[in-house]
Amino acid sequence: MTSKRRLLILVAAVLVLAGVGTGVVLHAAVRADRANQPHPGGPAVSAGKLTLAQKSRLMFVNAAAGPHRTAVASVPSADPGGGRTASGLKCARFYAAAGTGICLQSDPGVLKQSNRVLLLDAGLRTKRSFPLAGTPSRARVSPSGRFAAWTVFVSGESYASAFFSTRTSVLDTRTMRLTPSLETFSVIKDGRPYHASDINFWGVTFATDDDTFYATLNTAGKTYLVRGSLSRHEVTTLVENVECPSLSPDGTRVAFKKRVLSRTDLWHEYVLDLRTLRGTPLAERHSVDDQATWLDNRTVAYALPSDGDVKSTDLWRVPADGTGRPRLLVPAASSPAPL
Template sequence: MSARARLVALVVVCLLALGGTAAYVLVARDGQREAAAAAPALPAVSVASLQDEPRIVFRNAAIGPDYGKVAMVPLSDPGGPRAVTGQSCDRVFATSTRTLCLGSDGGAGTTWRATVTTRGEASPRRLPLTGTPSRARLSRDGSHAATTTFVAGDSYTATGFSTRTVITTLADGSGSDLEDFRLVHRGRTVRPADRNFWGVTFAADGDTFYVTASFGKQNWLARGSLSRRTLTTLRADAECPSLSPDGTHVAYKKRQDRRAGDWRVAVLDLASGRETVLPGGRSVDDQVEWLDDRQLVYGLPGDGSRAAETNVWVVAADGTSQPRVLIEKAWSPAVVR
């Protein structure tokens, strides 16, 4: 063991004994920087070469100086060289003209931020964000942004969690908290105190969206209307929906009878009501994205000590194939067609 390594180990032991949490974080970050410096660089191309092409935008998860930055690969070659931007995000989503980024400002007291970057505009627009980032989506035309965060302070969450989901109209900056919408369940308007909403996905008509509605210890797929400010429950055991490009299917994660925190991906045919649970032996805790009308992509942690190096997987939406890795060392994919 080198002298530097022995010194770092001694400092960590002393800090743990003294309860020096903040200083310990600094030491851990120092170790991460050393690992990043030693990591091999991935093949890369310029952002300019991809920003006008069909592409997959994602959070770069390759350990190194670009970890956490927004990156992209050609839609025609997902395993090819990536272009990495200078923007760091925990969650990212993109359209052909806009990028929604949820991230942290760092420092001793972490603060969270949401920004929308529009091509042709000099500086990003900041959106209100309360709590830890969880989900991010833009409407297909880039007119609306949806953010979901985990928050604390609600009286009913002593043993659970609470979310805030806000849809922002980017033309005027107005925001709509989904807790203010009228919730219709089994034909009746309800207003449960423990209601939570998360994971918005937008339809192409500029008004309809789908979202998870949770209350009474049950999660529901709900359809929303921005103009009517309503949410209507449709189906139980469905979380983090994602609408297919042609608008005919919704994919989501579902728990069924498994333990809490263990989900599989399912796809619902909106016309027939037929649900297909997709193959795969690992829990998927992500809001899936559609690669096209026939395939889905989502993020999963890496193996063992490489859990932070997440990968993006692909699977057939009709359940006819096993999932496989599509993009190594990536997270939070968004397909820009």
């Protein structure tokens, strides 16, 4: 093959790759432009200033199509279905408590996904930023605002994947000391020290004492609710088949998703009494793949896929005692955080 022919082949290959790259960019731009077009009949969303100091508000990630999609937004707690105010902050996951917020961001990029977590002050301004080891999944802030936790998927795309690994980190927002992974904590299972190479944690929820937390531990194909101590760097298993726990404001119960049948991707929402370790199934009959949030001591909220939009979710609420029926809380929304 002559040098001239090699050069022509090389130039042609470069042009083909450039065309593919341009096509990818243009396709992404078209999809983004469509997402930025408000849908007729969708919720009213307007830009405005939000702070974590506002009272009687429900904050969430806006999932309505339009320029404010994925922006942190809020509505009055007394009128959750009304017009929403959107900030300039965009997140894949969000949570806030006591003037502290965290925002998990994910930028797919053209060649490589970029993920990071932002620690926010009461004005939603970034105080610190940390890189994430994978795709954002769960986020929580302790009731005092001192601790923040987040979970990411290191591989795979969801808890429904046959092969996935999670990494859960905890940040002390006062000292900025970061625990990169809960897998460094000691595990007490069935009253004995437990060691395994397949341990995963996800779905942290904090108690009011700034030490106790609850989370899901996964090992040997089973999940467990664990109670942990931040000061002792230790967790203890409590009960099996508990995922994504959420502690009630009074600290007596945990809302969680329970796998309906082994090796299925269906979860039912339950509330566990921590004194008796008895679980009560809630009235929601759809599969809930979310970490529920307590709106108060009587009601939990969670996200379900929206009808007709696989990339959007709606927020629903249901009584925490197993009575009543589910009711729509906020359409086109996720990651609720009551202020």
